[in-house]
Amino acid sequence: IVMTQSPLSLPVTPGEPASISCRSSQSLLRSDGFHQLTWYLQKPGQSPQLLFYLASNRASGVPDRFSVIGSGTDFMLKISRVEAEDVGAYYCMQTLQGPITFGQGTRLEIK
Amino acid sequence: EVQLVESGGGLVQPGGSLRLSCAASGFTFSNYWMAWFRQGPGRGLEWMAGINPDGSESYYVDSVKGRFTISRDSAEKSLYLQMNSLRVEDSAVYFCARADKSSYDPWGQGTLVTVAS
Numbered sequence: 001i002v003m004t005q006s007p008l009s010l011p012v013t014p015g016e017p018a019s020i021s022c023r024s025s026q027s028l029l030r031s032d033g034f035h036q037l038t039w040y041l042q043k044p045g046q047s048p049q050l051l052f053y054l055a056s057n058r059a060s061g062v063p064d065r066f067s068v069i070g071s072g073t074d075f076m077l078k079i080s081r082v083e084a085e086d087v088g089a090y091y092c093m094q095t096l097q098g099p100i101t102f103g104q105g106t107r108l109e110i111k
Numbered sequence: 112e113v114q115l116v117e118s119g120g121g122l123v124q125p126g127g128s129l130r131l132s133c134a135a136s137g138f139t140f141s142n143y144w145m146a147w148f149r150q151g152p153g154r155g156l157e158w159m160a161g162i163n164p165d166g167s168e169s170y171y172v173d174s175v176k177g178r179f180t181i182s183r184d185s186a187e188k189s190l191y192l193q194m195n196s197l198r199v200e201d202s203a204v205y206f207c208a209r210a211d212k213s214s215y216d217p218w219g220q221g222t223l224v225t226v227a228s
Contacts, residue, residue, distance in 0.1 A: 034213070036213050038213075038214040038215070040156075042156075046220075047206055047217075047218040047219060047220055047221055048156065048206075048218050049217075049218075050214060050215075050216040050217070053211075053212045053213060053214040053216070054212060054213055054214075057212070059216065089155075091155065091156055093156070093214070093215075095213050095214060095215075098170055099158055099170075099172045099173075100146075100158035100161075101158070102155055102156045102157070102158075103155075104155050105155045105156070
């Protein structure tokens with residue numbers, strides 16, 4: 001399954017909203033109604049940290065200004081008000097079918 | 112606290128071998144699928160291999176099949192990646208991660224592998 005993210009680079013003014021698109025070449029919906037899509041944030045010099053699992057389930061400690069919408073093959077990670085600590089590379093990942101695949105990553109930077 | 116700590120990276124010549132280790136703590140290691148990922152210099156994330164809780168099933172990305180072997184030791188609470196016939200393009204930071212909720216969390220801090228002559 002090919003995962004495609006856009007944009008690849010995202011300069012944002014603090015306090016402004018931001019959105020990252022993730023599209024899959026096949027539906028990520030499984031038979032029980034959940035989508036096997038994950039979002040990670042990799043801050044500079046760190047390993048990836050989990051943001052959302054099963055598409056829209058927020059991981060522990062993730063601020064509620066982060067949200068995910070979408071279904072099937074089209075998903076969007078939304079940040080309502082970007083803060084300086086949100087800088088890094090955002091990746092979507094599918095685990096529905098082997099091999100596990102990632103989007104190319106979206107680098108969020110502060111203007 | 113759930114923790115994963117990788118080790119074993121280093122500089123190796125093309126065609127050489129390296130064995131990576133991942134020490135797990137803070138959870139019942141024998142209950143979880145585990146996996147190795149990598150990230151090449153300035154590049155994105157790539158899944159390499161996965162293994163089931165008792166070590167009886169393993170899966171690999173096509174580019175490493177026949178060269179890399181994933182394994183685990185429940186007594187040692189450790190995950191391993193034996194890498195043979197290494198190529199320059201295998202140079203990357205290698206991460207181990209625990210499967211959880213149809214995702215992978217947490218990830219270790221990574222270990223750097225450099226393949227160069």
